[in-house]
Amino acid sequence: MGAGIAHAFLVCGSDVTVVESSPEAAAAARDRVSASLAKAAERGPVGDVGSLSVTTDAAALGPARLVIEAVPELPDLKAEVLASIEKCAPDASIGTNTSSLSIDALAASLVEPPRLIGLHFFNPVPASALVEIVVGSQTDPALVERAQAWVADLGKTGITVTDSPGFASSRLGVMLALEAMRMLEEGVATTEDIDTAMTLGYRHPVGPLRTTDIVGLDVRLNIAEHLARELGPRFEPPAILRDKVAAGEFGRKSGQGFYPW
Incomplete structure (x- = not known):
């Protein structure tokens, strides 16, 4: 999922940084994204592709405007990763790619819960037309508007739902x-x-x-x-x-x- 999300943002011209847990995982992530972009290019022009960097250092997220976590669907792991993102990218909006976990429960791991929004992408991300935007009770309304614009910039359709088990x-x-x-x-x-x-x-x-x-x-x-x-x-x-x-x-x-x- 992370590779697919990176692909989608690269194709719309964004500069993307992927953070992985080990050098081996980072190398594999670079290979996955590169292979995905190459496959897309075989089907036709993919536009002005942005730049990709892959690292194991979460501090590289510092300048980011948006950081999306795409770790497995384990509440404790997601909470840990989200808290790390909040510290490393103090000015970024934070998206979670959860497909079922409560946004409010995940936001409880943050000092600033209004920075968190659900961005539920679908697999395979490059070919999928839908993103489910999930709004927690503390999510900043301005962030909802930005998320809707980001999804539109990706060439995808966003549906906006309130935080509830399993969303829609x-x-x-x-x-x-x-x-x-x-x-x-x-x-x-x-x-x-x-x-x-x-x-x-x-x-x-x-x-x-x-x-x-x-x-x-x-x-x-x-x-x-x-x-x-x-x-x-x-x-x-x-x-x-x-x-x-x-x-x-x-x-x-x-x-x-x-x-x-």
Whole structure:
């Protein structure tokens, strides 16, 4: 997700700094972004691409106007990273790419909660047309307006939602995916036919099980567990999801999920 977000801002002419946790991760991030830009260039001109720097030193974020965290969906980790961003980039607006965690809860880790806004990008970021802008109870209204402008500058459509469990997109998307998994468990239909029911019957561009593979089964499991705690048993993850994650079948990134990749 971080590489995809970097790609999107580079293509609209921004200068982008990516901060990673180790030299190895930094090298891998540079390779991912470079490969993504090269692939985009094969399909046609990508415009006046901005500059990219990759580092392990969070102090490099000092001059930034906007810093977006894209670490895994773990509350303590996100809170730690957000607090570090606040210190290293004192004049920046702060975005969190969470797909389900409470903006207000994450803002509690900051000295200045009004600086935080949810910017929920979708995978793959370069091709996705949507960004969900999530507004916490303390988010500065001027920041909401800036976020809407940034999303428009990326050539994407923003929807603005108030902070609530799962926001709008994750709550709907996860519910559909979990029901598709239960249907697979019960032998209602095959993986392919369940997805085809949605792509041809409801004109979804990708079926819920293939989408889960793209998002990551481990990510979907974390989100479903969070929503089950917040909203009740209708979001309880089915056994097939827990079993696949336990077996290391995370989807596209691991080579196997509901489909082989």
